[in-house]
Amino acid sequence: MSAVEPSGLALFWAAVIAGAILVYVILDGFDLGVGILFGTTRDAALRDEMMGTISPFWDGNETWLVIVAASLFGAFPTVYAVFLPAFYIPALLLLLSLIFRGVAFEFRYGAGGRALWDWGFFLGSTIVAFVQGAAVGAMIRGIPLVNGQYAGGPFEWLRPLPVLTGIGLVLGYALLGAGWLTMKSQGVLRDWAWHRISRLAGSVLVVLGIAIIAAFIARARMTGNLFMDRPWGLVFPGLGLLAMAGVFIGVRERRDGMPFAMTVVFFIAAFLSLAVMFWPYMIPYSVTVASAAAPDKSLSFMFWGAGAFVLPVIAIYTAVVYWVFRGKLRKGYG
């Protein structure tokens, strides 16, 4: 814990990780959301069509999670070594759910036991969303360390605040997924999605409202006070509220792309709010960007291959895929 100011390379990798988390949340968020909505209907045709809207994208979306993990281990091994033990059971649930959900795309057509894989797809998507949300809540509460290693129990992530943020993210991803469906589908599926957006958006606001109160209660007992050091940061929650208003306007005027776009803005605003709350900590409220960074020799080794070459390729590839498969789903994307 020697350096006080993070080096330029450390800032670069912190920015890469923050950016990759945001891209991941938005991209995998909508396909996880579609997976959650998938479980709320029994209509086989609707289910197939839902799968169809995300099948070209989902595995590319999950790539961003691997980029987060790989960059974290490479650039901030201390954070990697604290974060994963602190979330031992959630990380296990996340991995097993991602496996189940990922193979469901293929196995439901050729490996027999379709009902099992359909359940796996829905439950997997829901559990992934829940544990990610719970991790955010647990980070707001703060993660206890002793001698640079996690020192809490295995169920800190099941306290009231993490459970609230977990439910909030399930609803938030479902909202994102519903917005994706109105944007990418037509006919019955689009109408089905339209009927769910307002209710989902309302539930997100209610759950997040309760979670914010819980967060203030949880934080009041500790040092520091959410936004008290940086009042200008309140701009971002404000932006989030405006974006939610935009979602409702989109529903009223039946503009196919608007709920999705506005939900994306909402997620960006929420992410920036959290960033303002946490900065300069990577593990709230004990490990900073500067103290967690690997030596510059490690960071520059990664920079010249992964940072300067691989990341731009993946970013361009992602953009090209979304461009190629733009517009409404017709008969498959074929």
Added chain:
Amino acid sequence: MELDPVLLSRIQFAFVISFHIIFPSFTIGLAAWLATIEGMRLATGKPIYRRVFDFWLKVFALSFGMGVVTGIVMAFQFGTNWSVLAERSGPIQGPLLGYEGFTAFMLEATFFGVMLLGRDRVPPWFYFFSCCMVSLGTMFSSFWILCNNSWMQVPLGHAVVDSKIVPEDWWAITTGPIVRVRWPHMLFAAFLTTGMSVIATGAWYVRRRIYYEEGRVMLHWGLGLVAVIIPVQLLFGHLTGGYVVKYQPSKIAAIEGRWHNEKPASEVLIAWPDVENRRNLFAITLPPPWGSMIDSGSTTAEEVGLDSIPPENWPPMRIPFFTFRIMVGMGVIILAVSWFGVWLRWRGRLETTQWYLWIAFLSFPTGFVAVLAGWFTAEVGRQPWVVYGLLRTQDAVTPSLTGGDVLFSLIAYIVVYAVIYSSGFYYIYRLLRDGPAVEVRAALPGPARATALRGAE
């Protein structure tokens, strides 16, 4: 009973990595095999190569997917269960494993898509180029893993600063003498694993006279490639043993079943090691100087026995002793099957020698068994160290873990893998049973791997 989080974490790691390595070793070989066959198609224009290619492409797509999802689990194991290792050697292992993740996923994101879906959308030369790039990418991916593991076997190019292990010389870490022999050893192992699977599939079809033409292509090509690669692999295996002799005396003594220093040394072929009394029972042994010649290439060299190493630095001796012999045994079987098959072909009797086709079919797991046994020799033989000489396995485990946590996660992995693997193996078995399509299909519909596979059904 007290549950030991270290032991359970070790069992969990062994479990998830054993199930993972099956797929990468298969897909590294398959990618090279597909590039070879596509190159032949481009050179000769024969449609038979296209049918063989399309058939193995489906198997490749599914195996690649299974390798990726089980690989993501591996990426998290270091943090969840071995956080002290992750924190202390993270400045070295993090970038290496990070590069592996970046390489594998860049590959999946780009040329892999072309390979699955681009057949009718790109020119033939570019399609072939994409196959080569995918093959290159899988090899690159394994390079980073072998860099990382070789560094754990024999740490080089590092310094210890404030209890953290930091990189000093990346050149030594990525191109050191150990990774230079171990990476080819792993690559050839992957080629042989796939080669034996291709031979077995071909033998299956030829023996039953179904998909006869495709089966013959698989049999002939598989036998030719394996027969050439296996002697090279035996050489690299010997070179890999050379670094163990030089840097890891405890491992080589365990592998050789050598209890006392010997000069010159004998060579234990097979025995039942009696660890308690430090001796071998029922041993079949070659007299001196065989052991010295094999280990050090000299008729007079002294070889170290476990006696001169403190017992707290011994590996669990019987595991590397037997897994090493299983690996070598598989190598001998592969050599016999492939060379005899080539001889039969030369005599023009390959397709009609039923008993040989049976043996070729039954030898399909030899490569997989050799890979697993080899890794068990390397990893268990390194114990009690996780980073040899620097960090003990028991000191590397996550301090906050309880035995109950790990027992829970271990059971969860076993249950989920049982479901996933039985379905995945059944799916691959169905692909193999259904055989190559009679006619080349039109472009696979849809862009994703999932959709592609569905279209190929």
